[in-house]
Amino acid sequence: VYNxxxxxxxxLTDEDYLEPTVEALSSVFGLDAAELTSLIHxxxxxxxxxxxxxxxxxxxxxFENLKKENRNIKGVWFEEEYKRIYPYGSLASHVIGYTSAxxxxxxxxxxxYNSSLNGTNGRVYGFYxxxxxxxxxxxxxxxxxxxxxxxxxxxxxxxxxxxxxxQEEIGANNVSxxxxxxxxxxIYAMATNLGFDLNNPYDLSxxxxxxxxxxxxxxxxxxxxxxxxxxFSISDTYEPGSTFKPFTVASALEEHLITPExxxxxxxxxxxGGHNIRCNARHGTVTLAQSLMKxxxxxxxxxxxxxxxxxxxxxxxxxxxxxxxxxxLPGESEGILISEDKLHVTxxxxxxxxxxxxxxxxxxxxxxxxxxxxxxYYQPHVVKEIxxxxxxxxxxxxxxxINETVSTETSEFIREAMYLTxxxxxxxxxxxxxxxxxxxxxxxxxxxxxxxxxVVSFIGCVPTDDPQVVIYxxxxxxxxxxxxxxxxxxxxxxxxxxxxxxxxLEVYPxxxxxxxxxxxVIKDGEEGQVGEGQQGEQGNxxxxxxxxxxxxxxxxxxxxxxxxxx
Numbered sequence: 001v002y003n004x005x006x007x008x009x010x011x012l013t014d015e016d017y018l019e020p021t022v023e024a025l026s027s028v029f030g031l032d033a034a035e036l037t038s039l040i041h042x043x044x045x046x047x048x049x050x051x052x053x054x055x056x057x058x059x060x061x062x063f064e065n066l067k068k069e070n071r072n073i074k075g076v077w078f079e080e081e082y083k084r085i086y087p088y089g090s091l092a093s094h095v096i097g098y099t100s101a102x103x104x105x106x107x108x109x110x111x112x113y114n115s116s117l118n119g120t121n122g123r124v125y126g127f128y129x130x131x132x133x134x135x136x137x138x139x140x141x142x143x144x145x146x147x148x149x150x151x152x153x154x155x156x157x158x159x160x161x162x163x164x165x166x167q168e169e170i171g172a173n174n175v176s177x178x179x180x181x182x183x184x185x186x187i188y189a190m191a192t193n194l195g196f197d198l199n200n201p202y203d204l205s206x207x208x209x210x211x212x213x214x215x216x217x218x219x220x221x222x223x224x225x226x227x228x229x230x231x232f233s234i235s236d237t238y239e240p241g242s243t244f245k246p247f248t249v250a251s252a253l254e255e256h257l258i259t260p261e262x263x264x265x266x267x268x269x270x271x272x273g274g275h276n277i278r279c280n281a282r283h284g285t286v287t288l289a290q291s292l293m294k295x296x297x298x299x300x301x302x303x304x305x306x307x308x309x310x311x312x313x314x315x316x317x318x319x320x321x322x323x324x325x326x327x328x329l330p331g332e333s334e335g336i337l338i339s340e341d342k343l344h345v346t347x348x349x350x351x352x353x354x355x356x357x358x359x360x361x362x363x364x365x366x367x368x369x370x371x372x373x374x375x376x377y378y379q380p381h382v383v384k385e386i387x388x389x390x391x392x393x394x395x396x397x398x399x400x401x402i403n404e405t406v407s408t409e410t411s412e413f414i415r416e417a418m419y420l421t422x423x424x425x426x427x428x429x430x431x432x433x434x435x436x437x438x439x440x441x442x443x444x445x446x447x448x449x450x451x452x453x454x455v456v457s458f459i460g461c462v463p464t465d466d467p468q469v470v471i472y473x474x475x476x477x478x479x480x481x482x483x484x485x486x487x488x489x490x491x492x493x494x495x496x497x498x499x500x501x502x503x504x505l506e507v508y509p510x511x512x513x514x515x516x517x518x519x520x521v522i523k524d525g526e527e528g529q530v531g532e533g534q535q536g537e538q539g540n541x542x543x544x545x546x547x548x549x550x551x552x553x554x555x556x557x558x559x560x561x562x563x564x565x566x
Contacts (some may be wrong), residue, residue, distance in 0.1 A: 002060050004052040005028060008040040017074045024073045025051070025366030028063045052390035054083050060425070061472035082352040086198035092156045094231040095149070095190050095329065095382055098201045106201075107229050109147055109383060111330045114388055116395075119144035143389040150186035150384050152288045158500045159189040166493055167193050171223055171479035176232045176495075178361055179501065182369035182461060182470045184399040187327075188505070192232045204228065234332045237358035238476070240441030242295045242426075242566055243459045245366075246414050248303055249292060250371055255412045257306040260413055264290050264299035272301060273346035280566065289417045292440065293425030295566045297353050304352030309343035312351065318405055319367035321378070324484030329363050335359045354442060361474055364459055369470045372418070372438070372461045374411045376401035419464040426566045427458060429491035432498045434509025436463035439471075439494070441487035441566045446477075453477050458490040462498060468507050471498060487566045 006025070012018050018040065026033040029052055036051075043049055067073045084099045097108025105114035119142045130504035163175045172193070177307050179189040182227070197203055206225055215223065230236070252258045267284030279297045283290075291299030304312060316322055317447055336358040338347050350356045362380050370377040377404050386395040405412075418438030421427045427441045439460020446453040457474045461467035473494050478484040 001056060001081050001083045003050050003081050004055055005079050006040070006049050006051055007047045007075040007077075008043045008049060009045055009047050012042055014045055014072075014074075016072050020070050020072045021074055021076060022064060024066045024070070025076065026530050028059060029055070030065065034332070037081030050079075054081060072180070076152075086552045087155065089194040090197050090200065091153065091160065092151050092190070093195045093198050093201075094192060094229070094233070095151055095187075096198060098198045104293060107231070107331070108254045108329060109149065112328050113147055113383065116145045117147060117179050143162055145386045145388055145394065147386060148384045150188065151180075151190070152188045152504065154504045155501050156191060158191040158504075159497055160195065162493060162497050162500070163191055163193050166475075170483065170489060172475045172477055174232050174236075174476040175472075176361060176474050176476075177471075177493075177497065178233055178365050178382065178472045179497075180365050180369060182373040182375075182467045183378070183390075185366070185369070185380045186384065186395075187365075187380060187382045187470075189501075190231075190233050190382065194228050194232075195453040196228050197199045201229070210493050219227050228493075231329065231331060232474075232476075233361040234327060234329055237333050237335050237360055237362070238446070238455045238474070239357065239444040240354040240359045240364060241455065241457065242354055243297065243364065243442035243457050244359075245292055245352075246371055246418065246440055247315070247319060247367060248300050248307075248312075248352045249288065250317075250406050250410050250414055251312070252303045252307055253413065254315075255307070255311060258288060258303060260288050263290075264291055264296065264302055266298045266337050270298045270301060271343065272349040275346055277301065277347065277349060289413075289420055291418045293421045295426050295441065300352040301349040304348050305345075307341050307352075308347055312348060313337070313340040313343060316357075319363075319370070320403075321357075321359055321363055321367065325360075325362050325366045325380050328383050331361075331362050335363055345492050355537070361472055364456065365470055365472050367460075368459050368472070369467075370401075370403070370405040371414045372411060372464070374408045374472070375404050375406040377403035377405050414469070415461070415464045418460065422460065426487070427460070427491050430458055430460060430494045430498075432462070432495050432502070435498070435502065435507070436464075436465055436510055437495075437498065438464035439491075441491060443485055443487045443566050445485075450536075452485075454485045456485070456487045456490045458487060458494045461492060462507060463510055465510075469502070469505055473497075 011021050018037070021041070022033050022036050025031050025036055031051065055078070062507055063076070086098070090465065095108050097110035098106055099110055100106045103118055105111040105117065145455065159177050159179060163177060166172070166175055174193060176192040177189065180187050194207070196206070204221070204226060207228065208224065264286050266283035266286060267281055269276050269278045275296060280295065283294050283296050284301060286294060287294055290296070316337055323334050326331045338351060339356050343351065347356055366377060366380045373493065378399070381397055384397055385393050387393050399474060415438055418440060421437060422430050422437045422439055427439055430437055431437055437460055439458055443455040444455045446455060455474060455476050456478065457472070459472045460470070462469045473490045475490050475493070478489055483489050514559055
C-alpha cells in the first residue's frame with residue numbers, strides 16, 4: 001500500500017501546476033478541492049505533506065495515468081508502506097489483536113509486543129532539478145522482529161468451532177475456553193464467542209444488522225466495539241464457585257491440617273455466623289476425596305475454619321489470586337479478594353467453596369495447572385519466542401517455575417480426586433472414552449442473587465496420571481432457562497472439545513487405571529467428623545444431583561453469597 005504525499009513548495013513554483021494537480025487529487029482520491037487548495041497555500045514552503053495513508057496500487061495507477069496525460073500535475077508522489085494482513089481472519093482475534101493507524105498495535109500480542117514487531121520505516125527522499133524532474137534517494141527499512149506464538153491454530157480452530165456450535169444450539173452471554181500446557185504455561189487456545197475480523201476490526205455486522213448499526217449512537221457503537229474486542233479470559237472477573245474447592249483442599253493438605261483419611265459430616269445445612277448455609281444434599285459422612293466428588297460445602301467450610309483467615313488468604317496469594325499472573329497480553333485484571341481483616345467467619349466459610357471473591361480465567365488456569373503438575377507454577381504465556389527476519393532467536397520464554405505451590409503428594413491426591421469426580425462424581429459428562437479425564441465443576445450465582453443468573457464452569461486436566469493438557473470452560477448466563485444453573489453444559493462442551501483436540505496434542509487413549517484413594521461406602525446420615533470443627537446443624541434431606549439450590553436462608557439472599565454446590 002502507499003501513502004499519498006504532496007509537496008506544496010513544488011506545486012506553487014508555477015501557477016499552471018496548482019489547478020490540474022488539485023483536480024487530479026480530488027477526482028482520484030475524493031479529496032475536497034477547496035480544503036486541498038487551502039492546505040497547499042498554508043504549507044507553501046513544505047516539501048512533505050501526507051494526504052492519505054494505505055492507498056492500494058490500483059488507485060495509485062489511476063493517478064499515474066492522469067500524470068502521463070497532463071504534465072502540469074506536479075509535486076505528488078507515493079510513499080511505500082506495509083499493511084498487516086491476517087490470513088486467518090477472526091481466528092484467535094483476542095489473542096492476536098490488530099494494528100491501527102500508524103502501525104500501532106491494539107489489543108492482544110500486537111499491542112503487548114508492539115515495540116518488537118514494529119521496525120523502522122524506510123524513506124524515499126527526492127529533489128527536483130531545474131526542469132522539475134524528480135530524483136529519489138532511498139533509505140531502506142529495518143524489519144521488525146517476528147513473534148512465534150504458543151497458540152496452536154488447529155486447537156484454536158476446533159475450540160472456536162465448538163463455541164460457535166454451542167451458541168447456535170443453546171446460547172449464552174459469553175462462552176470462553178482456555179487450553180494450556182500445565183508443564184510450561186503455554187496457552188494452546190484462548191477463545192470466546194465474541195470474535196472479530198482482524199482485517200476489519202470495526203465491523204459489527206457479525207452481531208448486529210444494518211438497521212441496528214445505523215441506529216447506534218457513537219457511544220453505543222464504541223461500547224459494542226469494546227465489548228467485542230474485550231478478552232473475557234483475562235479481563236473479566238467472576239466468582240469461581242466450586243472449581244475453587246481443590247485449592248481449599250490442597251492448602252489444608254500442605255499445612256497438615258487434614259489428611260486424605262480425614263472424614264467430614266454433612267447434614268445438608270450448617271449454621272455459620274448466624275446464617276444457615278446449605279448443601280446440595282445431606283451427604284452424611286464423606287471422605288476428603290468424596291468431599292470433592294460430591295462437591296460438599298460443609299466439608300469445605302470445615303477445612304476453611306481449620307485454615308483460618310490468615311492462612312487462607314496467604315494461599316490465595318500463593319496461587320496468584322488477587323494479582324496479575326503476568327500473562328503477555330494487555331488488559332489483564334487482578335480479580336477481587338476479600339482482605340484478610342474482613343475474612344470473618346461467614347466470609348471465610350463462603351470463600352472456602354469459591355463464593356464472595358472474584359477471579360479471572362487465566363488465574364484459575366495458572367493455579368490449577370500447578371495443582372496437577374506436581375506443584376510448579378509456570379507463568380501463563382501466549383508467545384514462545386521472538387526471532388529476527390533471519391530466523392535468529394533473540395528472546396525465548398524460559399520454561400521454569402516461578403513459584404512452588406504444593407508438594408508432589410498433594411498434587412497426586414488432587415489429580416486422583418479430580419479423576420474420581422469425573423468418573424463417579426458431579427463431572428461425569430466431561431468423560432472422554434479411553435482417556436483419564438479429571439476435573440471440577442462450578443456453578444456460581446451472580447449478583448444480585450435475586451436475579452438467578454449463573455456462571456457455570458469446568459476446569460480439568462488430561463491424562464490425570466501425567467497431565468499434558470489443562471482445559472477451562474466458563475459459560476456466563478446460559479440462555480436456556482432449563483440449563484442456566486447446570487454445569488452439565490460446561491462439562492459436555494469440555495468433553496466435545498477434548499475428544500477433537502487430544503489427537504492433535506498427541507495425547508492418546510489409555511483406558512482406565514486403578515487409583516489408590518480409599519472410598520468407603522458410607523450411607524447418608526451416618527455420623528462422622530467435621531475435621532475438628534463444629535458439628536453441622538441438622539437440615540432437611542436434599543435431593544441428590546449437582547444442580548439443586550444451595551445457599552443461605554432467603555432473608556440473607558442478597559447480603560451474603562449463595563452458591564450452587566457442584
